[in-house]
Amino acid sequence: FGAQLYADDEEVLLRQLKERRRERNDPSGGESRLLVDSSGSTEAHLDEMGCEALVGMQALEVLGSGYTKLVFKASLSGGQSVALKLVNEQGIDMKKCLEEFRDPEGCRELISYKLEKEMILLRKLQHPNVIKLKGHCAGVQGGRGVEAGRLAIILERGDPLQMIQLLQSPWEDRFRVCLDLVRLLHFLSRSPLGSIGLLDFQPQQFVTVSGELKLTDLDDGSAEETPCQTDADCTLQFPQRNFSVACSAQGSCERLNEKRNIYNAYRYFFTYLLPHQAPPRLTHLVDHIMNSTGELKADVNQTLEAFEHILHLYESGLHLDDIPASILRDYTVMRGMGTSGAVEYRCWPSYSQQGCLLSVHGAKEAAHICNSHSQCNSFTLTGQKTWTGRLLASFKSNFSHLVPDETSEVYVKKSPSS
Ligand SMILES: Nc1ncnc2c1ncn2[C@@H]1O[C@H](COP(=O)(O)OP(=O)(O)OP(=O)(O)O)[C@@H](O)[C@H]1O
Structure with a gap:
């Protein structure tokens, strides 16, 4: 069934189009939120938005475009911001x-x-790391930049991934993207449609x-x-590397999609x-992941385990056990206080452009960082948390x-004489 859904064979497409034309001429087949799925049954998706949700919407800007x-x-009349996906004319x-x-009509x-195929897949492959389908409208009413009479699918709105921006962001945020990706690949390897390989990655x-x-x-x-007859039929080719995969007794390359x-x-x-x-x-744990994935030595289960282990250590602070609690003796703490008139210094990669704002597990890790920055004389544990629940700490020269x-605590380095 999965393979059938992914079939892009022109003949299959044309046959489906003809069937759809026949259905459209059938007076009983006009409901915009009824869809004939590939098993032939008609499913209602009453929890999804339909054309009525788009009445009064404003198409604000193009988020992205591709070959298709x-x-x-778009901003819906209730104020909700969504993404509308249409055929790229x-x-x-x-x-x-x-x-x-x-x-033109046939091509459209x-x-x-x-788009319809994507809609079916989005319903079958629901996961936190797959964009959520909110609904669709088979005859968009029109609006700024959106032509009337076109199929639009309504999706939760995201921000296109900006690799350059991501490269400049803190490790914690970059780790999150990689972890999410591995969680997605783990799901795809055992999806309801079989093991799915992403061909355009x-x-x-x-x-x-x-x-x-x-x-x-x-x-x-x-x-x-x-499909394969011998192992020689199962090579994974990349510009820098090739890998061999075994041909199974059933005549298919074993877990090729997952490995790719x-x-x-x-x-x-x-x-x-x-x-x-x-x-x-x-x-050392990150290096191990780099090695095992770069050499394809780990499968997706092992890779996910390795990522979740890092997350566990990072969230719990267990990896900081060797920093002694006595490190805090060098600091005076003032609870329920913040600072003003601070003399900031910059560090990299900071959560703020102006100063040095880093995530820490707690005061002990912050003191350890402050001791390693020559400009640091105090730090403030703010009440703000990152996605892992770690605290944002602001490091300063003076205030x-x-x-x-x-919501915050200030730690000031004791002078050597005190
Ligand atoms: N839900 C969304 N929220 C924000 N931006 C989105 C959303 N969906 C898609 N985009 C942006 O629109 C672009 C085009 O979408 P999509 O990749 O589905 O089109 P495509 O024609 O299949 O592209 P390609 O030719 O690369 O396969 C994406 O690269 C992404 O930046």
């Missing part, structure tokens, strides 16, 4: 189809099929929603393992995001006075 689809940010797919068939319909296929990574382009997947996904995760994401500025006490602040 165009994505708008200017896209390569449309151009190629027009060149070949010179039939052919490409709409990919570019960062453009992903967005983030409040820092969480989500796959948004689902039509470039394969749920079929490559892991290596792509390594080459497009981990290499850039994981090792750089990893917490010193976790680098002019203390101000009451229920």
Whole structure:
């Protein structure tokens, strides 16, 4: 069934289009939220939004576009911000189809099929790291930049993944993207449609929603393992490396989709995001992940375990056990206080451009960091937390006075004589 859903065979598409045309001429088949799924049954998706949700919406800006689809940010009349995905009339797919068939309506319909396929897949593959389908409308009313009469799918809105921005962000946020990706690959390896390989593994296929990574382009997947006769038929080829996979007794390359996904995760994401500025006490674990995924020595279960282990240590602070509690004796603590008139210094990669704002497990780790910065004479544990629940600590050279602040604590280095 999965492989059938992923089939892009032109003949299959045209047959489906003809069937759809027949259904449309059938007066009973007009409901916009009824969809014929590939098993032939008609499913109602009454919890999803329909065309009525788009009445009065404002299409605000283009979020992104690709060969097939165009994505708008839209503000619904209730104020909710969503992403609308439509056929990209200017896209390569449309151009190629027009060149070949010179039939604008047929081509639009052919490409709409990919949107429908994506919709079916989004329903079948629900996971925190897959973009959420909110609904669809088979005849968009029109609005700024959106033509009338087109199929639009309504998705939760994300921010396109900006690799350059991510490279400059704290390790914790970069680790989160990699962890989310591994959680997604783990799910895809045992999805309801079988083990799915993502054939186009570019960062453009992903967005983030409040820092969480989500796959948004689902039509470039394969749920079929490559058929084979001998092991020689099962090679995974990448520009820098090739791998051999065994041909199973059933005549398919064993877990090729899973392996391809892991290596792509390594080459497009981990290499850039994981090792750089990893917490010193976790680098050996990060190096181990880099090695085992770069050499395809670990499967997706082992890779996920390794990531979750790092997360556990990082959240619990267990990796900091060797920092003695006595390190805090060198500091005077003032609870319920913040500072003003601070003399800031910059560190990298800081959560703030102006000063040195880093995440810590607690006062002990903050003191350890402050001791390693020559400019640091005090730090404030703010009440703000990062996604892992770690605290944001602001490191400073000096400050002019203390101000009451229920949510924070100030630690000042004792002078050598005191
Ligand atoms: N829910 C969303 N929120 C924000 N941006 C999105 C969303 N979905 C997609 N995008 C942006 O729109 C772009 C195009 O979407 P999508 O990848 O589905 O189109 P495509 O035509 O299949 O692209 P490609 O040719 O790369 O396969 C994405 O690269 C992404 O940046």
